[in-house]
Amino acid sequence: MMELVLIIISAMFVNNFVFSRFLGICPYLGVSKKMDSAVGMGMAVIFVMTVSAAIAWFLDKLLINLGLEFLRTIVFILVIAAFVQFIELFIKKNNPNLYDSLGIYLPLITTNCAILGLVVLNSMLKLNFLGAVFHALGASTGFAMALIIFAAIRERLDLYDIPKPFQDLSIALVTAGLLSMAFMGFQGMVK
Amino acid sequence: MKENENMAWYTFKKGITSENPTYVQALGMCPTLAVTTAAINGLGMGLAVTVVLTLSNIIVSLIRKAVPKDIRIPIFITVIATFVTMIDLLMHAYTYDLWKSLGIFIPLIVVNCIILGRAEAFASKNPVHYAALDGLGMGIGFTLSLFLLGSIREILGNGSWMGIHLWNFKMFMFILPPGAFITLGFLAAFFNYLKIKKEEAAKAKAKAAKQAQAQKA
Numbered sequence: 001m002m003e004l005v006l007i008i009i010s011a012m013f014v015n016n017f018v019f020s021r022f023l024g025i026c027p028y029l030g031v032s033k034k035m036d037s038a039v040g041m042g043m044a045v046i047f048v049m050t051v052s053a054a055i056a057w058f059l060d061k062l063l064i065n066l067g068l069e070f071l072r073t074i075v076f077i078l079v080i081a082a083f084v085q086f087i088e089l090f091i092k093k094n095n096p097n098l099y100d101s102l103g104i105y106l107p108l109i110t111t112n113c114a115i116l117g118l119v120v121l122n123s124m125l126k127l128n129f130l131g132a133v134f135h136a137l138g139a140s141t142g143f144a145m146a147l148i149i150f151a152a153i154r155e156r157l158d159l160y161d162i163p164k165p166f167q168d169l170s171i172a173l174v175t176a177g178l179l180s181m182a183f184m185g186f187q188g189m190v191k
Numbered sequence: 192m193k194e195n196e197n198m199a200w201y202t203f204k205k206g207i208t209s210e211n212p213t214y215v216q217a218l219g220m221c222p223t224l225a226v227t228t229a230a231i232n233g234l235g236m237g238l239a240v241t242v243v244l245t246l247s248n249i250i251v252s253l254i255r256k257a258v259p260k261d262i263r264i265p266i267f268i269t270v271i272a273t274f275v276t277m278i279d280l281l282m283h284a285y286t287y288d289l290w291k292s293l294g295i296f297i298p299l300i301v302v303n304c305i306i307l308g309r310a311e312a313f314a315s316k317n318p319v320h321y322a323a324l325d326g327l328g329m330g331i332g333f334t335l336s337l338f339l340l341g342s343i344r345e346i347l348g349n350g351s352w353m354g355i356h357l358w359n360f361k362m363f364m365f366i367l368p369p370g371a372f373i374t375l376g377f378l379a380a381f382f383n384y385l386k387i388k389k390e391e392a393a394k395a396k397a398k399a400a401k402q403a404q405a406q407k408a
Contacts, residue, residue: 019368020368021225022222022224022225022371023225024221026218026219029217029220070276070280073275073279074269074272074273077268077272078265078268078272110264110302112302113299113302116298116299117221117295120299165381165383165384165387166376166380166383167383169217169379169383170376170377170379170383171376172376173372173373173375173376173379174372174377176376177369177372177373177376178369178373180372181364181369184367184369
């Protein structure tokens, strides 16, 4: 039990996907201009990442048993793409309200390297099933948290008079750097 | 013939300058930030992406008339993933140290938005030789950006360049994650500044030409 809690904390704070592993930077910079969209994207990532980690764990075992480890990348990305497509159709049919709030973020998730990155990491770290799922839960919550903090800062940045060359991408990157420095304070919390 | 040559040159050149994937389009940020702790890593990552991008552009362009529109994205991803797996195995066999330091970011070339973006926006609409040139240009543009960022971070953070020791002055922060964000932020601002200056100069020139014409009249 303690081990699972440690996995979650380490994935959320110490090895935060955005600030220390550099995964999912594209949606992090792209979808953080408005608070609403940051929350929507965060929720979509938490859901997709946790479920794909569970599916991929079984597939990984299957591939290892068949001796086809070199097909990992292809199989994982196709499964994630198919799964995201399936959820999109499913939510559209069954829960239009949820679709309105999450719908536009789902296609973006396929090319979110955080999902594939987590699945590959799980298979590299050789975690067991529960470990893999909790790792995904912690990592995706950490991603959502980073996204929401950043969106809150960015909404305020709009009010300031920033030198022209620094506007948009550049100031966003520098802000992310400062945030990342703050997150380095968690280093060494979990061994 | 001259026009064709110009067109080909432009297709190649735009990836390096006016449509640079990193500083202008802000694509493929994850590997850009993650692997550039040293110049050599940036170079290796850039070359791996260049190879995958050029080959996948060629294949996508060759099959562009046979691919049904609705399922084109999964097909493109399969093509890209195949080349990435090949590069992964080749690097594992021949450049083991580089393979180890790039780590998880080699399989992640699959989801690098530059590659899928070029397949979708360019290769699936243009003939093979242009697609190959476009892939090569974008790849070289990406490689140069990574090499620049990696060089700056290695020189400031480790006091060395391409593994050659320069001096003992080290600012450790540049090797760590915050350094990646901040260095890239300042580089982006610098290239933005150059662009703004260029636009202003062009505007001033156009204005001067207009005035000269008015005076003549």
